Amino acid sequence: MNFSNFFISRPIFATVLAIILTLVGAMAMRILPIEQYPSVVPPTVSVQAQFPGADAETVAQTVAAPLAEAINGVEDMLYMTSNSADNGTMSLSVAFNIGTDGDINTINVNNRVQGALSQLPEAVQSQGVTVELRSDSILMLVALTSPSGDYNNVYMQNYATLNILDELRQVPGVGNAEVLGGGEFAMRIWMDPDKLAQYDLTPSEVASAIRAQNTEIPAGNLAATPQSEPRAYTYTITAGGRLSSPDDFRNIFLRTNADGSSLRLEDVARIELGASFYGVDARLNGATMTPIIINQQPGANALETANSVRATMEDLAERFPPGLEYVTPYDTTLFIDASVETVLKTFIEAFLIVIVILFIFLQNWRFTVIAMSVVPVSVIGTFAGFYL
Structure with missing residues (x-):
């Protein structure tokens, strides 16, 4: 009896098997x-750090080299590449064997990075080193626009960072969401070289004064223990803390001049509230926009994830300030x-x-x-x- 005759002579068994299949x-x-495309690339973990004011060679020697030495040889690693830029940023990518768990790979890399933090410059440690599982699969691009021109790019980037990114990252299937450019609000201090030379100051001296006066310092208590005589009340002293407005920074004290007058930061620099990064200028149909790149989580359903992202953006749009809108200029699920x-x-x-x-x-x-x-x-x- 051959294979086909076995099922022909047992029609009920064949029917049940077909129904089960x-x-x-x-x-x-x-x-x-x-x-849109199957995942055929190795899972990659990205390590990013920033050394403000350093050139590419300095970043490579003081940041990239210690991190690469510590990460090299991590379990299931295939290869590793790093890139250091003249703006002080360092990006290191670690590729792993196909089929390995991306979350486990991220934990292993993060453990190696934590062990190497003490070898990095203090400025890099204060900025922080980020370790995250990178997804190269771009699902869609959402852009904030202001058709009436009420808001500039800096405002929209900051609004997206504070009110949109966290909501999108919590959507099931979203691997990561980030603002292209990342220009959050920052206090911009533009020093005047001629005035610095006039007052015999260097940029490092100005930076030291800013760091010393823009910090959180506990002011202590009045009538607190231990003391010789008991007091009925204890008073907590609240200091001003970190500076937050351009006027606060303008009044930073630099030194006392020979005539007894005070030299302040506004005397040698122009202070304004601007963006932390000006390297990206995104436009849609000639108008300014703030793009938000949404990456798909490996193994997630692209159609379901995109529908969830659209629903989330619709809910968030109800709370947008007047004059702020969003569009979706790129969506891979249309092709799917x-x-x-x-x-x-x-x-x-x-x-x-x-x-x-x-x-x-x-x-x-x-x-x-x-x-x-x-x-x-x-x-x-x-x-x-x-x-x-």
Whole structure:
């Protein structure tokens, strides 16, 4: 008895098996991820640091080298690349074997980075070193715009950072969301070289004065223990703390002049509230925009994730200030939807053609229906194999 005769002589068993295959395949269809391109690249962990004021060579020697030496040899690592720029930024990427757990890889790299922090310059440690699982799969791009021109790019970038990014990062399936450019509000201090020379000051002296007076210092208590005589009340002294406005920075004391007058920061520099980074100028149809790049989490369903992102943005848009809107200039799920529709259309056309051909040769509708019943079972059952 050959393989086919076994099922022919047992029609009930064959029917039950076909139903089970169809049900398992149908369930697998709902679980399998849908993406524009399959994940065929190694999972990558990104390490980023910043050394303000340092050139690329200094960053490579004092930041990239210690981190690379500490991370080298981490479990399941394939290769590692680093890039140091003249703006003081350092980006190090660690690629791992395909199929490894990205979260475990991130933890392993972070443990190595923590062990190397003491070797980094103090300025780098104060800025912080970030370790995150990087997803190269861009799902969509959301952009904030101000059609009426009420808000500039700095305001929109800061608004996105404070009110939108955290909400998008919590959407299931989103690997990461970041503002392109990252120009958050920052106090910009533009020193005048001529005035510095006039008052015999150096930029490092000005920077030291800013650091010394822009800090949180505990002021202590009055009538607190220990003391010789008990007091009925204890008073906590609250100091001003860190500076927050341009006027606060303008009044930073630098030194006392020979005539007894005070030299302040406003005498040698121009202070204004601006952006922390001016390296990106994004525009949409000639107007300023703030792009938010949304990366897909590895293995997530692109269509479901994109729908969740759209729903989240609709909820957030209800709280936007007047004159602020959002658009979606780039969405990969549009291509995915078109591809799925094309596949379904092709499948239906092929199914109808096969029915016609079978009927022409069999000349019997009953035999044709029996033969065609195999098609959905085999197609849907294939998804169960994909899931396994």
